[in-house]
Amino acid sequence: MASKTYCWALIDAIHEEMSRDETVVLLGEDVAEAGGAFGASRTLLESFGPRRVRDTPISEEIIVGLGVGAAMTGKRPIVEIMFMDFLGLCLDQIFNQAAKTHYIYSGAFKMPLVIRTSTAVEMGIGPHHSQLLESWLGHVPGLKVVMPSTPRDAKGLMKAAIRDDNPVVFIEHLAMHRVKEDIEDDDFVIPIGKADVKRKGRDVTVVATGLQVARALAAADELAKDGIEIEVIDPRTISPLDIDTIVESVKKTNRALVVTSSLKPFGFGSEVSAEITERAFFHLDAPVARLTPPFAPAPFGKKFDAWLNPNAESIAASVRSLLG
Amino acid sequence: MASKTYCWALIDAIHEEMSRDETVVLLGEDVAEAGGAFGASRTLLESFGPRRVRDTPISEEIIVGLGVGAAMTGKRPIVEIMFMDFLGLCLDQIFNQAAKTHYIYSGAFKMPLVIRTSTAVEMGIGPHHSQLLESWLGHVPGLKVVMPSTPRDAKGLMKAAIRDDNPVVFIEHLAMHRVKEDIEDDDFVIPIGKADVKRKGRDVTVVATGLQVARALAAADELAKDGIEIEVIDPRTISPLDIDTIVESVKKTNRALVVTSSLKPFGFGSEVSAEITERAFFHLDAPVARLTPPFAPAPFGKKFDAWLNPNAESIAASVRSLLG
């Protein structure tokens, strides 16, 4: 057991998998010599050498394409797209190539590819560096999408992603890179596609992702003072979504709130709401609520971000209004 | 009044707008000399010359980027991305540049840009030419997205899109290019953001887009024989969605079905379902149903497409089960 940051938990995960499987490689901008634009691949070049840990040019399309070609020919590449705001430059390789190749050729090629990317949502860096776009990726068949909210989940999910024979987009929250948690020393994975009930409760089911998980838990503490017990579920995997765990909870609580840092229309909240409604309509005492930033880009500056994004207070308020 | 195909209605719309406003230009692959890969820009080169109607290289990113730069400097460009399956190559220019520039600079630049694109969904052309991706675009603030289902709507919406000071993605259904309708000769626009009630009814609200509109209407005829009257709503604009018209209908019918040719998770149906549920929960007698192709790529061949996609029968069956 050791206390690890989210950032180091990820480095450990990659380190362990690169040690156990020499087909695992890491490619991306600044990942090698610099140890990562955010320090999230430190030590890996030193441990595994410049053939397996390699700096690329600023060429997002070929970064992912390299991964596709290498995965089809027997490697297990991890490729890094520094910010997920840059997805628009490489999405073809993700949705038409990585996600469809196994399908098109009826399984002739496996696609054990991890696309590692980050969101800097709520860090005040402005409109081209503040987006959370998991909803686009969740719309793509053949793609898995994970987004951990704790260091331990990050480690276990990264290991699962590397071992998976399918393409997995791994979304890191930069704002959480320094969060710490105790993590056991043994080898473990956290299965992709399995939600985690972060807190048990009976009154309202709160589905929260990424940064919002901790806030939902903070809101839970507040609400508990008034005798309101919310159940906090972190799906951890965006796609395929573990809707069963969520629906089971809603059947108990009869009320649900979805909280995300991504935008509302055509977003994660809409998907979860539609699924809950479809599967548990007659258990619902109120419509599923979605708490998200308003539908606008994120301007520069932390004040804007703070105003735009859900927080423990607004989560608690939404829960109260659902109850009442 | 003249009978026009969907394809010629679009050509007419562009022709009229290019005649009335010399800042309107048309750029894309094969749009000029060849009159469009699908013949959907015939006569325009002859009428407006090679400076305003121009063939581009196969360079999707700069096709949209040209439009962005030209729109910022006083033109009203229409740029064409041949199939929307190619969005992954130019999405950055759409979502980070076209959609955000007016916002970032607090209105200093208008962005009167039309991004004309097509879906060949259900035409059997295989996995890289059969996608309907309106849900991605609907998740982007600052972007408008329209998708007409009749020749007249196509014409009126194209004219509105060209006159709009915001970026508009205009989605054509290739499978409808030869559908005909009588269209008046006068100048008219169909406002972006306004749904159309294609058939009045009292029992179930069916929200259908694109190819599914005609099928919903066919299903309505069938169902009417059994005394079931569905209300068929074509949103026409995907974003911003005219949810008011839909909700008003649901308050009357108390039941809703959303039918699309695009995929279910994180899709159009999820968005409409979540919105209806949020706004009309206590009017609903049953959960909002979504009828879509299953979550898989579209393989080559029309048989697959026919099996995967909703049709009049499956729409009628879904309506019956909603009532049932």
Next chain:
Amino acid sequence: MNDALHLYERMMLIRQCEEQLNDVFAKNLFPGYIHSYLGQEACAVGICAALNDDDYLMSNHRGRGHYLAKGMELRSMMAEMFGKETGIAGGRGGEMHAADPALGILGGNGIVGAGLPIGAGAAYTAQLNGKGQVAVVFFGEGASNNGSFGETMNLAAAWKLPLIMVCENNLYAEMTPFANTVAQPDVAMRAEGYGMPGEVVDGNDVLEVRKAAIRAVERARVGAGPTLLELKTYRWGGHFQGDPRKYRSREEEKAWMEKCPLKRYRAFMLEQDIDAGSIESIDLRLKTEVEEAIRLALAADEPRPETALDHVFAGEVA
């Protein structure tokens, strides 16, 4: 079969496929578009003559020539073109997609230019493996205007990847002449600026293509890095069968058909005293083989539509 005959045999196999498929299309028996390889046979065959089975090949939307030249089994390839259950991809890929991992054939593509980065990825695998493998990626001159082309040239050159970038310059991208979309008509000239060699080759001369391929493959195998080969050739048909080809003259077409790669190579073989009889017997055999493959493909079952749900994901290993 000796080397000289083998080149001919592969070209003729492709020629037969393309001609007979055109007939099938004319009879309305083909499901969808045909992107014909007619006229470009020497490109695929000359390049693949320099390759081993464990070398990689990434194709594009005009792939039949590449598949057959690299050795893909005829019948299952043909069945795939018709989208049949017996197709090499189970009939789901169709006319633009076939692959065979055992021969390093990594597939076709519906997205112009998208194969380039994937080919680079295969070349990176080859480099890691350290066994002298190479990767070849085929693309059209139209694709060379897509962003992926510049990214691939640069990265391949910087990493000295064993990648052979083969541009089949058939002068047209769909209905648009290449000359209308560039200021400089030789794609190969773009290589130098990225620090890799580029070479223009007569794409209708299979021996010239093979020579250039051998040079490039040699460089790649010894770690000297990538090469860009531009094969000047011509697409005899339209972009797809049925395209009325208003964008070019019948004279231009005729002039290029005079430069038929098979005719040319046949003349060369006869000069080399290869006897006409063995050539003819190849022609006859292939004609029959292709007829048979098409007959089987036409007769084969369509895939059951429910199989559309198979293979979305690979089985989990975690």
Next chain:
Amino acid sequence: MNDALHLYERMMLIRQCEEQLNDVFAKNLFPGYIHSYLGQEACAVGICAALNDDDYLMSNHRGRGHYLAKGMELRSMMAEMFGKETGIAGGRGGEMHAADPALGILGGNGIVGAGLPIGAGAAYTAQLNGKGQVAVVFFGEGASNNGSFGETMNLAAAWKLPLIMVCENNLYAEMTPFANTVAQPDVAMRAEGYGMPGEVVDGNDVLEVRKAAIRAVERARVGAGPTLLELKTYRWGGHFQGDPRKYRSREEEKAWMEKCPLKRYRAFMLEQDIDAGSIESIDLRLKTEVEEAIRLALAADEPRPETALDHVFAGEVA
């Protein structure tokens, strides 16, 4: 002010901004990252010396030099950098985004390479307008490896757009030396293959830069098409302020700082008998102006957070 002094004045304005902003950053008074333009002053100033107000300029993430060289008003630009309400974009753009339509300044960008196609679009407008306008797009050598670069070179050359593509090669892209990501270190060499002229220029010599810019602008104005200029220069600071710069030596930095564009130009001016006094008075004035701009920016209000919802769409005209 005469021409010679004007060049100096613009460079010094940028220099003052960058140095004083570094101080502000060191005092923890700056919100977020600073992408410093220190050391590259001659690039922006030399290029913009060849431009008119109605020429277009598209910048990137390292834009202050470009903005000021093209004439953006100092105080509102500075306030924008701090994200203040008085900023030229209302404080929503921040350090990477400022624009001024009246001066043809089309903005910065957070996406490396994304400005290139937009610059081409502005050049297309200029071409349509037919009034001899030109467009300039600034980008780093790192951006030249992105797909947008090849697409832009090709299209600009094919269409003979009045576009000047200005690559500021400051040797590093974030923490990665350019040499590690290319086989051929001169970006300008890539131009020829696309059929446009490319030229390497000493980016620390403002007069050389201006000369090259005048040549390129001249070509563009008369319809002879685009030019790629590669300005060899150096980013004195890290990628952002605070970057520990482990990827290069302090000696390398020192050697480049010896080549300071201002020092060099000052020496030239003195040779030209421009009197030291007028130079000094410029220095003093600008120091004060920048201090004042920063003081005002620091003192200005933050935008009201509710304004985050403004300007998502423009008003409708239909």
